[in-house]
Amino acid sequence: MADGWLKAGLGESGAVLLQAGGQWDAQNVTRLDQQLRSLAPGDNAPMVLDLDQVERLDTAGAWLLYRTVKARRAEGGQADFTGLTPAYQTMLEQVAANDQPAEIEPPRPPTLVAILDRVGRGTVEVGEEAKQQIAFLGLLLVSLAGTLRHPSRLRLVPLVYHMEKVGFNALPIVGLISFLIGVVLAYQGATQLQRFGAEIFVVNLIAVSVLREIAILLTAIVVAGRSGSAFTAEIGSMVVNEEVDAMRTLGLDPMEVLVLPRVLALVITLPLLAFFADMMGLFGGMLMCWGALDISPGLFLERLQGAISPWSFWVGMIKAPFFAFLIAMVGCLEGLRVTRSAESVGQQTTRSVVTGIFLVIVVDAMFSIFFAAVGV
Amino acid sequence: MVAEADPIIRVQGLRTQFGTQVIHDNLDLEVRRGEILGIVGGSGTGKSVLLRTIIGLNRPAAGRIEVFGQDVAGATPEERLALEQRWGVLFQDGALFSSLTVAQNIEVPMKEHLGMPARLRDEIAALKIAMVGLPPEAGSKYPSELSGGMRKRAGLARSLALDPDLIFLDEPTAGLDPIGAANFDQLIRRLQVNLGLTVFMVTHDLDSLHAICDRIAVLAEKRVMVIGPMADMLRHEHPWLREYFHGPRARAAQPQLREGPDGQLEEVRT
Ligand SMILES: Nc1ncnc2c1ncn2[C@@H]1O[C@H](COP(=O)(O)OP(=O)(O)OP(=O)(O)O)[C@@H](O)[C@H]1O
Numbered sequence: 020m021a022d023g024w025l026k027a028g029l030g031e032s033g034a035v036l037l038q039a040g041g042q043w044d045a046q047n048v049t050r051l052d053q054q055l056r057s058l059a060p061g062d063n064a065p066m067v068l069d070l071d072q073v074e075r076l077d078t079a080g081a082w083l084l085y086r087t088v089k090a091r092r093a094e095g096g097q098a099d100f101t102g103l104t105p106a107y108q109t110m111l112e113q114v115a116a117n118d119q120p121a122e123i124e125p126p127r128p129p130t131l132v133a134i135l136d137r138v139g140r141g142t143v144e145v146g147e148e149a150k151q152q153i154a155f156l157g158l159l160l161v162s163l164a165g166t167l168r169h170p171s172r173l174r175l176v177p178l179v180y181h182m183e184k185v186g187f188n189a190l191p192i193v194g195l196i197s198f199l200i201g202v203v204l205a206y207q208g209a210t211q212l213q214r215f216g217a218e219i220f221v222v223n224l225i226a227v228s229v230l231r232e233i234a235i236l237l238t239a240i241v242v243a244g245r246s247g248s249a250f251t252a253e254i255g256s257m258v259v260n261e262e263v264d265a266m267r268t269l270g271l272d273p274m275e276v277l278v279l280p281r282v283l284a285l286v287i288t289l290p291l292l293a294f295f296a297d298m299m300g301l302f303g304g305m306l307m308c309w310g311a312l313d314i315s316p317g318l319f320l321e322r323l324q325g326a327i328s329p330w331s332f333w334v335g336m337i338k339a340p341f342f343a344f345l346i347a348m349v350g351c352l353e354g355l356r357v358t359r360s361a362e363s364v365g366q367q368t369t370r371s372v373v374t375g376i377f378l379v380i381v382v383d384a385m386f387s388i389f390f391a392a393v394g395v
Numbered sequence: 396m397v398a399e400a401d402p403i404i405r406v407q408g409l410r411t412q413f414g415t416q417v418i419h420d421n422l423d424l425e426v427r428r429g430e431i432l433g434i435v436g437g438s439g440t441g442k443s444v445l446l447r448t449i450i451g452l453n454r455p456a457a458g459r460i461e462v463f464g465q466d467v468a469g470a471t472p473e474e475r476l477a478l479e480q481r482w483g484v485l486f487q488d489g490a491l492f493s494s495l496t497v498a499q500n501i502e503v504p505m506k507e508h509l510g511m512p513a514r515l516r517d518e519i520a521a522l523k524i525a526m527v528g529l530p531p532e533a534g535s536k537y538p539s540e541l542s543g544g545m546r547k548r549a550g551l552a553r554s555l556a557l558d559p560d561l562i563f564l565d566e567p568t569a570g571l572d573p574i575g576a577a578n579f580d581q582l583i584r585r586l587q588v589n590l591g592l593t594v595f596m597v598t599h600d601l602d603s604l605h606a607i608c609d610r611i612a613v614l615a616e617k618r619v620m621v622i623g624p625m626a627d628m629l630r631h632e633h634p635w636l637r638e639y640f641h642g643p644r645a646r647a648a649q650p651q652l653r654e655g656p657d658g659q660l661e662e663v664r665t
């Protein structure tokens with residue numbers, strides 16, 4: 020079967036004769052469309068479209084033919100078909116019956132307006148989000164208080180399940196990162212301190228920075244990327260599937276079923292993870308000191324006792340549940356804010372990680388100021 | 396144009412299973428060129444799975460599937476692409492791309508496969524939108540902003556985007572209002588007549604089965620138990636078939652059919 024073709028010629032009594040033939044279908048319309056559009060508009064001579072040699076006509080091809088005739092008639096000219104089989108006739112009629120322009124995209128404002136629009140929306144959005152976070156915090160606390168009053172309502176199985184996922188399963192990556200950071204700190208610190216002959220103080224450097232700041236901060240960031248995003252994506256997909264709506268109609272509180280187990284799981288496990296990170300960081304530092312600086316583990320531990328007070332340890336640990344609460348809360352909230360499209364799941368997941376890390380660092384700074392003020 | 400002899404879909408000895416659960420066992424089916432074949436069967440008998448297997452989304456455990464004479468499982472990527480341009484699929488719940496508007500959804504295959512210019516795409520998309528009975532303003536809506544029935548129509552419009560030779564429909568009229576469903580039946584019929592379209596339709600809609608299906612295949616006991624025109628189904632003795640085609644809902648769907656002789660059954664399908 021031949022590809023679709025179109026020949027322009029002169030018909031009887033000065034009419035423009037357009038001969039169409041071959042396959043007038045979706046596969047061929049791109050070419051035929053160009054050909055038809057490039058036809059000289061001509062004078063007002065009547066136009067005849069001859070379909071005698073068309074082997075196949077589908078809606079796309081019929082649309083082109085119909086459009087050509089319609090345009091000519093709209094200009095006040097004459098245009099007609101010849102060589103129509105009944106099937107082509109019906110096809111053309113069907114196309115004519117369905118000729119209505121449709122909107123393709125929501126209307127788009129001009130560029131400048133669009134930019135201003137985006138800035139404005141972004142600003143309002145930030146305020147809106149802060150408001151929602153505070154409202155959500157309230158809801159969460161109410162729900163938490165309810166659970167404290169009726170501990171039997173706590174969903175233990177999901178709690179343990181999430182503890183395993185966010186806590187236990189994160190051990191390898193958290194441990195590895197802390198270990199490496201301990202190694203790096205020891206190495207970098209040693210090269211600087213060696214110049215003053217004070218390399219023994221590298222133990223103080225490692226102990227204080229790992230215990231007070233680095234271990235917990237790194238753990239929180241890893242967990243925000245790992246579990247905060249997972250919370251958002253899980254809850255968000257449920258929103259897309261209308262599962263959360265279904266839950267509400269069944270009298271289940273999504274707060275209690277979805278949010279609380281996740282928040283509690285993270286609040287319980289993040290301090291444990293942080294402790295593990297502390298140990299791995301120190302271990303990494305100790306190995307490096309031993310290998311590169313000839314500070315034996317025994318000496319390292321001895322210096323360690325002198326270098327830190329229990330508070331150095333507690334300053335880090337106290338922050339863990341707060342960070343956990345923030346990460347989990349943001350993760351769940353962003354998940355519930357998903358609208359019913361796949362794209363929105365991705366958007367909210369990104370937002371959840373970014374906001375989670377941002378809040379963790381802001382709160383960490385606030386803790387630093389607080390601890391400085393109380394003098395520990 | 397219509398070659399009667401060779402079937403457009405030929406399934407031989409098909410076996411599909413998920414783990415140990417066998418869905419189809421030694422299933423044979425032939426779909427003739429230019430017919431509308433209705434697939435019926437109880438819920439969970441594997442109608443959707445059969446459809447997905449034929450279009451190559453599930454790998455069969457055994458058996459051979461040919462579409463347009465081409466072995467689906469053994470097709471090279473190029474052959475598959477060519478196949479995909481010749482068939483359209485409407486999934487059970489529309490399966491529209493949620494980040495695109497309805498019109499953009501319809502334009503996806505035109506853009507990807509045929510590289511049509513934007514203006515022509517928009518024109519044809521508008522045509523398809525009207526054809527499936529959606530209002531013009533639906534074109535710029537996102538799937539999440541549509542009702543279930545509208546999503547279905549949009550999905551149908553997308554499956555028709557390239558004017559395929561063969562379309563697979565999974566419960567197309569479920570979720571449409573009766574008038575919309577009847578219009579939809581007529582649309583399918585019209586396209587089938589005008590384009591020589593072959594339709595593989597999973598449906599529970601007795602009105603559709605009566606109104607437009609040339610043949611009906613009944614899926615039961617892991618295979619195609621009976622296949623034939625409506626008249627055969629009405630005569631068949633199998634208890635499930637009697638229940639299905641003579642139950643209370645079936646009687647409502649076909650009052651005028653029961654009087655005349657078999658010859659008259661054909662006439663009602665217009
Ligand atoms: N991806 C899958 N994994 C495992 N089992 C599946 C999968 N998809 C379908 N099944 C099983 O295959 C069987 C047939 O499912 P199918 O969706 O084809 O039913 P159906 O005939 O279309 O029913 P309905 O009329 O309700 O749509 C069911 O028992 C289902 O549980």
Ligand SMILES: [Mg+2]
Binds near residue numbers: 565
């Ligand atoms: Mg199904």
